Amino acid sequence: MQGLLSLAALAALAASLFSASGAAQCARETLVAATNKLIAAQTAGTPDTMGALEGVAYLEQFKTADVTKGILKTPLTLDFNRSLHDTVQCTTYTEMVSAKGSHPYVIGTQMHFTPEGKLTNLSSLVTDQGDWLFNATGTLYWASREKWDVIPEDQRDSRATIQAAADAYADIFNDKSAKVPWGSPCARLEGGAYTGNGSANDRCDVGIPDGVALVNRRYVIDETIGAVDVFIDFATVPDSHEFRVEKGKIRYVHTITVMGG
Known part of the structure; x- marks a missing residue:
């Protein structure tokens, strides 16, 4: 586990360095x-x-x-x-x-x-x-019913803010003191199950287990739509968590978790 945590720390450090510069490397x-x-x-x-x-x-x-x-x-x-x-x-x-x-x-x-x-x-x-x-x-x-459209440039969150929201969400699985910036509404699509019904009362902060380390995080951040995907070792299984962040708050979460090897 310590090795995995070290990989996660290195990935987070690399992502933070990229976020700090914010300079495009690719077209x-x-x-x-x-x-x-x-x-x-x-x-x-x-x-x-x-x-x-x-x-x-x-x-x-x-x-x-x-x-x-x-x-x-x-x-x-x-x-x-x-x-x-x-x-x-x-x-x-x-x-x-x-x-x-x-x-x-x-x-x-x-x-x-x-x-x-x-x-x-x-x-x-x-x-x-x-x-x-x-x-x-x-x-x-x-x-297909969710809205992940392009955010006007003057309203976009920074890369650091978007990643921090994803990290807080991942942290809370193993640390209930983590402060997650839950949006209101917020909906989580987990496999094919949805935590909401498309209403203003939808919530993401439900059904979260405890004592599970989400490590070795690999990020793809697209601030134009306020989104980040994180490939994660979800304890022992391969997992993807994708987030839409609006004004610093988590609006949507999509998860893909492999159980069959």
């Missing part, structure tokens, strides 16, 4: 083009749509995998997708929902690039039946 257009290629590759089941993948670290469920045998080889009709583009860290996150096919999936993918736009790491969490609260139909229903 947003380059990152948008990359997530468009990812969506096209997943739709067609053709990994080479991403370009040459030799030398690219490819992971599924946080384990090294063979891209020629992975989820990208499976053509999927995507009923919903949304991407975050982090121009400071040269990273992206894409949430993809395939709910209406014969084999439903919910997938979360982080990609890492050099400042020149070369893909170096593609890591996906692939969930289906048997994973935590999996229900792709429920995920599609609620995700």
